[in-house]
Amino acid sequence: MTKTLKRLDLIFKNEGDSEAILEKTLSRNNEDIISDLIASGLKGRGGAGFPTGLKWRLTGEVEADQKYVICNADEGEPGTFKDREILSSVPHKVLTGMAVCGRIIGATKGFIYLRNEYKFLVPKLRTALDDFHLIMDKLNLDFRVDIFMGSGAYICGEESALFESMEGKRGEPRNKPPYPTNYGYNGKPTVINNVETLAHTYSIFKYGAEKFRDLGVKDSRGSKVFSVSGDTPIPGIYELEFGMTLQRFVDDFGDGDAKAVQVGGAAGFCVPRKRFEKTIIGYQGKLTGVSLPTGGSMMIFNSSRSMYNVLHNYLEFFVEESCGQCTPCRVGTQQLLMGVEAVKRGDKSSDYLNKLLELSEIMRQTAKCGLGQSVANSFSSIVENFKEEMIY
Ligand code: SF4
Numbered sequence: 001m002t003k004t005l006k007r008l009d010l011i012f013k014n015e016g017d018s019e020a021i022l023e024k025t026l027s028r029n030n031e032d033i034i035s036d037l038i039a040s041g042l043k044g045r046g047g048a049g050f051p052t053g054l055k056w057r058l059t060g061e062v063e064a065d066q067k068y069v070i071c072n073a074d075e076g077e078p079g080t081f082k083d084r085e086i087l088s089s090v091p092h093k094v095l096t097g098m099a100v101c102g103r104i105i106g107a108t109k110g111f112i113y114l115r116n117e118y119k120f121l122v123p124k125l126r127t128a129l130d131d132f133h134l135i136m137d138k139l140n141l142d143f144r145v146d147i148f149m150g151s152g153a154y155i156c157g158e159e160s161a162l163f164e165s166m167e168g169k170r171g172e173p174r175n176k177p178p179y180p181t182n183y184g185y186n187g188k189p190t191v192i193n194n195v196e197t198l199a200h201t202y203s204i205f206k207y208g209a210e211k212f213r214d215l216g217v218k219d220s221r222g223s224k225v226f227s228v229s230g231d232t233p234i235p236g237i238y239e240l241e242f243g244m245t246l247q248r249f250v251d252d253f254g255d256g257d258a259k260a261v262q263v264g265g266a267a268g269f270c271v272p273r274k275r276f277e278k279t280i281i282g283y284q285g286k287l288t289g290v291s292l293p294t295g296g297s298m299m300i301f302n303s304s305r306s307m308y309n310v311l312h313n314y315l316e317f318f319v320e321e322s323c324g325q326c327t328p329c330r331v332g333t334q335q336l337l338m339g340v341e342a343v344k345r346g347d348k349s350s351d352y353l354n355k356l357l358e359l360s361e362i363m364r365q366t367a368k369c370g371l372g373q374s375v376a377n378s379f380s381s382i383v384e385n386f387k388e389e390m391i392y
Pocket of ligand 1: 155172173321322323324325326327329330367368369370371372373
């Protein structure tokens with residue numbers, strides 16, 4: 001009998017010792033702190049997976065009169081709700097990570113960019129900020145954090161669209177490069193990290209890089225907070241080690257009848273049952289099997305679900321949330337939606353799905369930002385694996 005996956009409690013353990021952790025960490029020099037972060041193997045937990053220590057180092061190396069630290073709390077990926085819980089239960093961990101980052105890169109100002117739908121968190125965050133600023137004064141640290149409210153657009157989770165929206169412009173992604181390390185909020189070097197990433201830095205400061213690195217597998221170190229939803233008897237938020245197979249995950253969280261798992265929300269991949277054993281949850285790298293990174297959303301679908309309805313729902317979401325700036329995404333999302341509807345109605349033959357798959361690949365290659373590029377992930381993985389459910 002297989003053992004249950006170990007549930008961890010690193011993130012949500014309410015240790016409440018920010019002042020001591022800050023004092024201890026900031027007594028070290030910047031390079032030692034960064035070396036520890038790099039040695040820990042911590043990568044961004046929003047989904048993109050950029051090494052956190054390297055991001056801090058690169059931003060610290062740029063000369064500028066002002067720099068910023070931004071916590072990306074625009075958690076809008078369908079099926080993802082773990083950052084809300086982290087901010088609600090252990091905001092001091094996130095703020096501690098921001099303060100250390102500020103000292104390292106030379107920033108005196110930070111922001112939490114909070115998803116508008118999470119405005120109920122504001123009173124709690126304000127209390128946490130008051131406590132945090134008292135600690136900043138006590139330690140003689142010139143660093144202040146404000147809350148910036150988003151306006152409810154999914155695209156503003158994309159870092160450059162987030163900066164645009166903070167600057168009072170339409171939330172549209174910028175061309176890259178330049179990257180935020182050089183040109184972020186207000187055109188200044190900016191570190192932007194996901195809520196969970198910052199909370200993990202606290203564990204690394206407190207327990208050391210080795211303890212974090214001991215968790216997970218090569219290329220995918222540490223723990224990850226997952227939002228588990230769909231056909232599961234135990235929906236919720238779980239902190240697990242990276243590197244599990246999807247089969248192990250489904251054995252623990254499924255209802256015994258899982259036919260697919262959507263890993264990484266609407267922008268992620270739909271994995272059918274026959275691939276559970278070969279799919280590993282972690283960043284791409286030297287893992288055996290297909291490794292799938294995820295911002296944390298794990299949606300389980302059992303055999304009662306229509307995968308056509310699932311795909312239709314994702315496409316409606318993308319049509320709604322496309323910022324409309326570039327043609328492949330603005331027009332492509334609508335064509336994909338109308339296309340699958342036409343095939344399902346019988347107005348187009350099943351061969352038309354191949355044309356739609358080609359279109360989704362073109363979007364992957366030509367759309368300006370991750371939103372348009374990632375539509376092909378869910379589209380192709382659902383259409384290819386559940387073709388019989390797409391046709392009339
Ligand atoms: Fe906007 Fe979509 Fe183009 Fe991204 S890919 S810039 S969301 S239209």
